[in-house]
Amino acid sequence: MPPKRKKKKPEGDSDDGDPPTKRKSNARNPSGKNQHAAVPPLEEIADIIRKYHSDNPSFKYPDYIEALMRDHDIKIGRSKIAQYLSQLGLSTSSRGNRMPDDEQTQLILDELANDPNQTRGPRVVKEALNLSGHKIGRNKISGVMHTFEEEGFEKRDPKAQKKTVKRSALTSVGPHEEWSMDGHDKLNEAGFGIYGIRDKWGTKYLHYRVLPSNRYATVIGVVYLECAKKIWSQTNVSFSTTGIPIQGSSDHGSEVRDAHALQKTLREEYWDDDDAAAVPAWKFLESIHNITVESGWRPLFYKWGVNVLDLYFAASIIPLVFLQILMFFFFFRQTSNWIWFPLVQRDLDNFCHQQNNHRIRYQAEKILPSGGTPNEFFANPGKWGGENCLVEVPAHRIDELLDEARETAREHMRYVDDEFDVLARDAYEALGKPDITLHSAWVVFRAMVEQLDRM
Structure with missing residues (x-):
């Protein structure tokens, strides 16, 4: 029967009861402390994220990450900002839009109603919808516009418009110059x-x-x-x-x-x-x-x-x-x-x-x-x-x-x-403060004239 091998003592062990010596860690950050504070909970930065989304509807994940770091010294990862946006019901892409197709179509038609002269193309309509909180894909918008306002594409064709005078390049150092x-x-x-x-x-x-x-x-x-x-x-x-x-x-x-x-x-x-x-x-x-x-x-x-x-x-x-x-x-x-x-x-x-x-x-x-x-x-x-x-x-x-x-x-x-x-x-x-829009202005006007006549 082979002799039992003596167990090797861990480094730093001694027979006299002295405490073991700690091994030197090879980790880059052995303390586990980062230079930036922990990511704040959603309720603390929800308003900041909503403002970024409202002011910059074209923001993608890297834009949110960069803006939070630049403006508030908040270091946040891609997964966390995606989670926060999802919890707030915000999206950076129209692919995540689960709105029924008929509702998307109606929103597009409502936006087109604000442009009776058909001056805006699909990209501008998409940006307007983004600003109102509706992420709808450009292909969907273009399809609806081709179906209901085909003549608008002809009106906006650069070949059909008068050529403008060619300008020389502008130069500037930066904002507010x-x-x-x-x-x-x-x-x-x-x-x-x-x-x-x-x-x-x-x-x-x-x-x-x-x-x-x-x-x-x-x-x-x-x-x-x-x-x-x-x-x-x-x-x-x-x-x-x-x-x-x-x-x-x-x-x-x-x-x-x-x-x-x-x-x-x-x-x-x-x-x-x-x-x-x-x-x-x-x-x-x-x-x-x-x-x-x-x-x-x-x-x-x-x-x-x-x-x-x-x-x-x-x-x-x-x-x-x-x-x-x-x-x-x-x-x-x-x-x-x-x-x-x-x-x-x-x-x-x-x-x-x-x-x-x-x-x-x-x-x-x-x-x-x-x-x-x-x-x-x-x-x-x-x-x-x-x-x-x-x-x-x-x-x-x-x-x-x-x-x-x-x-x-x-x-x-x-x-x-x-x-x-x-x-x-x-x-x-007295009229109950009815909503005044470009489409309802004259209706409210008529009601106010009648109300003023009674006062």
């Missing part, structure tokens, strides 16, 4: 003047306003300051203050007088830079060279404005006048303004939101960023080769100037009298 400003008059026949401010680098629609008139310098000064105040909410957590651009640009219209003066004054106060003397605070351009904002007017009008005009003039106003023949024209016009001005502003805000989430196809020859959305360009300019150029201004300074400017421009900015505004609010509440 230059704000391009201009007015738009094609909705004036309905009484709506539009004024817009667009960023040159990211082509983001910064601030677009519906006004009784876009010709007054005091009014455009207010629009400029409103844009400066709005910057904080548009940049999420990137900046601790609001601010202005390094440079403003516009055509030679006299309406920019106050905006020009404000830009020059604020930049002198808050931009202490070696290049300040070499870079003018404002650049005046011929209209055909004010490309950044001018290039946005065509899609704004043909994808949004024409539909607003059609729906505004769709109702037969004359029968309403006969029904209320004892009513003064004052009430007729004021009621129309009270309903339509806020409505058109909301719809314009929605259009700008869609455009800022519209993915710009990658163009290798383009100097300015491409292959993403304007919102993405702004959220992380470094990723796209840009440098943030915002001239930071204390929020209280902007608030002070804005209060003064609004008081000066008050008469040129209001679309109803103060006394009538009180009456209209009472009449609207």
